[in-house]
Amino acid sequence: MPAIVGYIVVILCVFVGYALEHGNFSIIIQPVEWLIIFGAAGGSLLTANNMMIVKGIIQGAIKALTKPGVYTKNDYVDLLLLLNDIFKKIKKEGLISIEQDIENPEASKIFSAFPKILNNHVVLDFIRDTFRSILTTNITHFELESLLENEIEIIYHEAAEPAHRLSNLADSMPGLGLVAAVLGIILTMGKINEPPAVLAHHLSIALAGTFIGILTCYGFMAPLSARMEKFALEEKEYLTVIKTAIVSFIGGGAPQIAVEFARRAIPPHMRPSFAELEAKLKERK
Numbered sequence: 001m002p003a004i005v006g007y008i009v010v011i012l013c014v015f016v017g018y019a020l021e022h023g024n025f026s027i028i029i030q031p032v033e034w035l036i037i038f039g040a041a042g043g044s045l046l047t048a049n050n051m052m053i054v055k056g057i058i059q060g061a062i063k064a065l066t067k068p069g070v071y072t073k074n075d076y077v078d079l080l081l082l083l084n085d086i087f088k089k090i091k092k093e094g095l096i097s098i099e100q101d102i103e104n105p106e107a108s109k110i111f112s113a114f115p116k117i118l119n120n121h122v123v124l125d126f127i128r129d130t131f132r133s134i135l136t137t138n139i140t141h142f143e144l145e146s147l148l149e150n151e152i153e154i155i156y157h158e159a160a161e162p163a164h165r166l167s168n169l170a171d172s173m174p175g176l177g178l179v180a181a182v183l184g185i186i187l188t189m190g191k192i193n194e195p196p197a198v199l200a201h202h203l204s205i206a207l208a209g210t211f212i213g214i215l216t217c218y219g220f221m222a223p224l225s226a227r228m229e230k231f232a233l234e235e236k237e238y239l240t241v242i243k244t245a246i247v248s249f250i251g252g253g254a255p256q257i258a259v260e261f262a263r264r265a266i267p268p269h270m271r272p273s274f275a276e277l278e279a280k281l282k283e284r285k
Contacts, residue, residue, distance in 0.1 A: 003065045003227050010219045027201075033180045033209040037216070040176050041169060049165055056162035064227040070234040073270050076241065077280055078114050080259050080272070083245045084281060085110045086131075087255035095135060102131045122155065126239055130246055141251035148243040156236040163228035170221030177213015181206045241265045256281075 018028070045054060089097055089110065098110075105111035105128065111118050118124060130148060133139055139147070184206025188199060245262035249255065263277055272280075 002068055003224060006223065007065075007220065014215065014219065027204045028208045028211060030205055030208050030212075033184070033205075033212065036180045036183065037173070037176045037209060037213055040179065041173060044172060044176075045165075045169055048168070053162055053165055057166050060162045060228040060231070061166070061224055064224055064231060070231050071238055071270065073272060075116065076238075076266050076270050077272050077277065078117060079238070079241060080245075080262055080277060081280060081284060082110065082114050082117055083242070083262060084255055084259045085113075085284070087245075087249050087258055090249075091255055098131060099135060102128050102135070122235070123238065123242070126151070126155075127242060130242075134246075134250060141247050144250055145243065145247045148239075148247065152236055152239045152243060155239065156232060159232035159235050160229050163225045163232060166221060166228065167225035170217045170225055173213045173217035173221060174210070175213070177210045177216075180209025180213070184209060237267055 015025075019025075045057075049057075086098060086101070089101075101108035101110050105118060105124060111124075130144070133147065134144070184202065188202040188206060191199065191202060194202075241262045244265040245258045248261040249258035253261065259277070259281075260274075263271060263274070266272075
């Protein structure tokens with residue numbers, strides 16, 4: 001389910017509840033306080049992060065808001081079919097036979113059959129670089145497994161970093177809301193000679209800053225950062241399936257055994273059954 005659905009629920013429950021209690025929206029809708037809070041948040045974001053991270057936060061947020069997930073069950077099936085085709089070609093024609101497929105995947109019959117993988121540069125480069133290492137070195141499957149685990153962790157760390165930075169920013173939002181509230185109280189103190197009703201109105205406006213900061217943190221930014229991190233974890237899980245298959249095959253496993261190892265490495269809710277995969281493999285023969 002896209003994150004935007006959850007946001008709609010948050011907005012409806014908070015503001016409809018406020019309206020049902022006959023709340024005055026003119027008090028909580030304060031553009032100047034929003035300028036203070038979100039302007040300070042934007043400045044903090046730019047101060048703490050380079051533009052690559054900022055761009056990653058924006059792209060990751062858009063992706064998290066509009067997509068239910070990174071991969072589907074069919075994406076995993078396609079990956080298993082691709083790996084099976086590669087392994088079968090190596091088994092039949094030798095390791096050197098896939099060199100042209102690796103160096104020019106756009107012209108490869110194997111890769112071109114799976115356009116989504118072909119257009120996923122992270123996954124494609126991971127597969128290509130792995131087989132380049134196998135083709136050009138005498139790397140053992142133990143060394144290969146360690147190499148790939150290290151690379152997966154590096155890719156995951158980079159993919160998850162925007163989520164962590166957004167989480168840090170979310171933690172600061174209640175504090176920035178307090179900044180706006182304190183400024184509102186300072187302005188209210190300047191009107192101390194006004195009637196109590198006027199002072200109460202200005203204090204209510206000041207407290208709206210705290211409300212906006214807390215709601216932004218716990219209702220929007222924190223859940224969004226958690227979803228972005230989940231997407232990064234899905235990327236890691238996908239690469240782990242590739243690693244499992246290749247290490248098994250290079251370790252001496254038959255193509256069907258290596259693919260089965262990979263299938264078992266898929267998260268259960270995305271994993272195709274043995275029969276489903278067998279049917280897809282028979283279709284490609």
